[in-house]
Amino acid sequence: MNLYEQAAKLLKDGKYTVALTGAGLSTESGIPDFRSSTGYYANIIPEDALSNDVMYNEPERFYKEGYQILKDLEGKKPNDAHFALTKLQEMGLMHEIITQNIDNLHQLAESRDVLPVHGDASHGHCESCQSVYSFEEIDDLVQGGEIPPRCPKCGGLVRTNVVLFGDAMPVEFERAIQATERADTMVVIGSSLRVMPVAYLPRQVKNLIIINKDMTPYDGYADVVIHESAAVALTRILECLK
Template sequence: MEYQEAANLILQAKNMYALTGAGISTESGIPDFRSDTGYYKEFDGATALSRDVLLGDPDRFYHEGFVMLKDLFAKKPNAGHKALKKLEDLGYLKGVITQNIDNLHTLAGSKKVFEVHGHTRTVHCMSCHKTYPFQDYVDLVTVEEEIPPRCPACQGVLRPDVVMFGDMMPQDFQDAYEAMETCDLLLVAGSSLVVAPVSYLPGMAKKLIIINKEATPYDYKADVVIHEGIGQALTKILSLVEEGASR
């Protein structure tokens, strides 16, 4: 019943966006950040991935935060990412707002992706701002054992292009906020909706679908709530959308 209701909302929407969190990527082998089996069980992500630790305690950053970032590399998109890409191809989804830094929406082929917490494709020099591939950065740390890794051009400190605790939000967040001003349906997939300021975005949508294994603070106001695996749920909804569009 909930799947058909979700498909009907998608078929009727004019400006639908998706908001994704760590839950969509667990099926790609990436542990989430907040469950008992997530990264926060091993590290305190609020400090391990903070600007203060990156700059003030690089040894800790490269033994904790860096490990979390490096583990995202070489993962593959799953059925959830592919279903959202297909919804975009069909013209129903205008874009994906993601809290994830794992690049999986881009790898799946989604064209309009707002990476509101950054990504792990590149790093940049904090002095000269030159950009390098993330793999070059990994090699400096793991092969050259350079902590902190330095810019080959000017010897400034390199840092990942991810939004850390203590950083300003990037332009992608402002762009996502502006997109939400015209959003008539937001499909939330795999987000706990507790991390600000992204957690404010669902309140801007006229209608709301939430797919998440655990309850969220927005369940009470959502039009449809599905507590199930993201890949399975999105695949079912996509099938019903395609069936409805063919009638």
Template sequence: MDDIKKAAELILNSKKTFALTGAGISTESGIADFRSSTGYYSKMDPAMALSKDVLLGNPKRFYKEGYLILTDLNEKEPNKGHLALAKLEEIGKLNGIITQNIDNLHTKAGSKNVYEVHGETRGIHCMGCGKEYPFKVMKNKVEKGEIPPKCDECGGVLRPNVVMFGDMMPDAFQKALAELYSTELLIVVGSSLTVSPVNFLPDYAEKLIIINNDPTPQDRKAEVVFNRSSGEVLSQILHEVEKQL
């Protein structure tokens, strides 16, 4: 049995399947891996670009560096890897997605049950009163020179709904972890599995499928490993699953 058929069989026979996705699934949408030689952090210090301390203490720097990453992500569209995962959920063969990505591409692709453990760039909120706004409100205020942008209700500082350096992990992480206690199969897509605490999540699943361009620390535990394009692999797996339904 070839690896595509083996992966499809694992999905078809699994009682509960989740996907765990990282930056690698989004490279085909034109988003460079954050830590690659051509990624966002090759030109800036990640601990400063998306840092809560910089957001509050040096907002001009934040809106010159980290904010540009967030606005760039908002322009991207899902690729065939995102669409394949959404389809697997639609046909009842994927229970949900846990993603490290803040690019919104899983929700744009139509996935419904998505745990965004590093946050998202669809919205912002006031650090004073908690009022929520769409991301375009921040964009409009920044374009008008309002740095940092302030809440219309209480005058508090607005911030993106992303997990920055210095932030606690959001509730989505604990909810994702709870899902994995009963997950039989985890499909890891585009993650190096080196960023804590997400890199510990595969330990909670009984079986693993890993799709990543480079080797990961969990490869030895996986039922099958693909070191090639996630969009291509996921599309082929979906086709095989649909053939056998």
């Protein structure tokens, strides 16, 4: 039995399965991993550029550096890995999808019960009146020279719904903990499993499948480890399930 067949068997035998997805799942949609050592992100420290401290106290810098990471998500489309997870849900073999990604691609692939534990870049809100704004509306304000962007309704600060470094974790993280407690099986896809507190979750399940091109700290703990791209691995697992 090869690794894909082993993973498929765990999915079929699992009573309650959740996914945990990270940046490696979305790189195939053309979204760069900002922790990569290549490209212009190499000169940006994400913990700094995407921090609430910089957003509030150095807005010009935030909208020059951290904001660029968010803007790079515009126009991106789900890839085969996103659609494979939707298919697994349709087959009744996948329940919640816990994602560290902020790109909204699971939702665009029509997955349900998606828990974006690091927030979502597709929208923002006014901190004063709580009015909701699309990223495109926020970008219009920024491109018009309004930094930081202000709410056209009340003048309050408009900010992204992304969980920045220094922000509290959102309610979706508590729901992710609850989903993990219900689960007996987890499939980790494209996550380095190095970012806390999310990296704590895989320890809570009985059966663990890891799909990631690089090694993770949990490889020795997992039942199945597949060092392959997310789209290739999930497609092969689906073929084994047919």
